[in-house]
Amino acid sequence: KSLCKSGHASEAHNVFCRMWSSNEKGDRDAFVSMLEALCNAEKTAEAIDLLHIMPEKGIATDVGMYNMVFSALGKLKQVSFISNLYDKMKANGVVPDVFTYNIMISSFGRVGLVDKARELFEEMEASSCQPDVVTYNSLINCLGKNGDLDEAHMLFKEMQEKGYDPDVFTYSILIECFGKFKKVDMACSLFDKMIAEGCIPNIVTYNILLDCLERRGKTAEAHKLYETLKQQGLTPDSITYSILERLESRSQQTARIRKPSRVTGWVVSPV
Template sequence: MESQHEQLHLQVLASGLPALSRFRQSFRYLHRHAAAGLQARHFCLQHADGCIGERRKAEIWQVDDARKVFDEMKKKHCEPDEFTYTIMIRMVGKLGKGDECLGLFQEMVNRGCAPNMMFYNTMIQALARSKMVDKAIIVFSKMVQNNCRPNEFTYSVVLNLLVAEGQLGRFDEVVGMSKKYMTKSIYAYLVRTLSKLGHAGEAHRLFCNMWSFHDMGDRDAYTSMLESLCSAGRTAEAVDMLSNIHEKGITTDTIMYNTVLAALGKLKQIPHLHELYEKMKLDGPEPDIFSYNIMISSFGRAGKVHEAVTIFEHLENSDCKPDIISYNSLINCLGKNGDVDEAHMRFKEMQEKGFSPDVVTYSTLIECFGKTDRVEMACRLFDDMLAQGCYPNIVTYNILLDCLERCGRTAEAVDLYAKLKQQGLSPDWITYAVLERLQSGSHRRVRVRRQSPIAGWVVSPLR
């Protein structure tokens, strides 16, 4: 029998050497003490096994070393436990050897070890790496049968495997067999994950399952589902959800309404947009500044100038007050629907009320004047922009370049391009498209650095 001192010495060295990444030395140390008749302790062997698994896991020779230590444990009658098997399966699984992992799983069960959640997650992940869908689902079912609760990681591994292998339809099977563990938070997580993976239909079906299964709804799951439906353009279902949310004890808020309003506006579904806005004022939470701004920009996008102006007036008379985004949206709506003078008046109004126009404000107005061939006004606004310390971006320059080119003011366009470069801005494809149009009308040469997809930056003349 080894003394207590020898046992302690063996244990400390075996755990210390791996910490120094000297797993080979640990391995030799174990053999040396075995040859001397000392029985290596279970703790010692597990540390050697663990350290081998933490270094260069993808290399086959290292897994072979792990197998040697694993076999040494069994020869020395140090029974492996679930932690030991978890280490082995994690290592072997990373090499894509799913069948070997299944063998280790069966061996573990035969030895009477009780798998825990970490083991099951490691096992399912190993099978997922080997794309073994059927086996992964079988192991998942055993996990549930053994009353081991799956967590978010478990579901995410299975879900990603099914998506990758084109078998998402089988996820109903997974949810069904683990229904007793399907909490509202798990449902919420799965709804978010499915939505992020681009499967809004599956997310909605799963959400409806949760909706009927639980008496009280989950706000996070509800919000995730609402965002998913809106992102997918499924506004009818989103509006329906918004109308029925109170049935599950959830109170609507402005974020929910704004999410649906923005989706309706983006798709120019004006009747539904107006109807939901009226419902919000009547039954829902009070519209906030974001609600009003969404409405103004949505009506503007659809060419509904009168409605946009009306909403702006509602905003002015509410507890909220217009901000720079409100003015920018209204100016954009007026200018791009032909009422440039009114847009300019609103521009002056916002200045009188203490708002400083930003690059969006100036760019919008410059574009509106440019498209109505009022070049002098566009140039004057550009100069005013610089004088106010508001620096143009590449969008502003592109707008004014296009305006000058269409009006045949080539020399000014070339000078503006030079100013763009002096400011340190990088031309984009729109800039180059305008410059190419200038070639046919200008005899002045300007050297333009243009990016080639093959050779990088080249210099070409502009005629």
């Protein structure tokens, strides 16, 4: 534990392996602690090796252990290892749960593997493990960020038809995706729908829409949205102020002053 806390996870793993190499049976808590330490230290190869050693030491692996490693692999975008480990997990009789699917869908979506994310979602629906709001959010994000806006919006409607209430993350994801592909009117419409449905936007949602409006040159709408943000009692953060600085810069660049002309009298010219 001391080695792990001091940032020497590999050394801790070597000591750990030497300690248990001569013992036929291992201590479950010790192995789980070591697995967690390796994942936190991004030592995914060692974590996978440890998972494989556990059964040899009489320790049954469970879905929580695999999820821990899947999560570490996903953060590092090591999705090829996720696929291999997932196959081994199922071969060992460990059944994936909702967290497994959510981690994997998010991980494959993060690297743009939309078809793989869809495949996992369909596999999940066909199993006894049903999607939750996080699952829908992950796939909507995957589809939207990769330009499949129609499918992302259809999935948004589908989740509601199946009784799942979109949360602030769902709306923020969709607003960001439509904004990214210059669908400002749709982004604004979703924001209005969000409020009408009683889902309260947070500062992240406001920042996303502010950024969208500023990038499309809709200065007046952006200023109006900022006033709404303040009226709702939200505290602007560094991202908000960065967008406001861009708005101010844009206003200065497009400002005009009246200057006299010997030919036509007064004309409007850039500052």
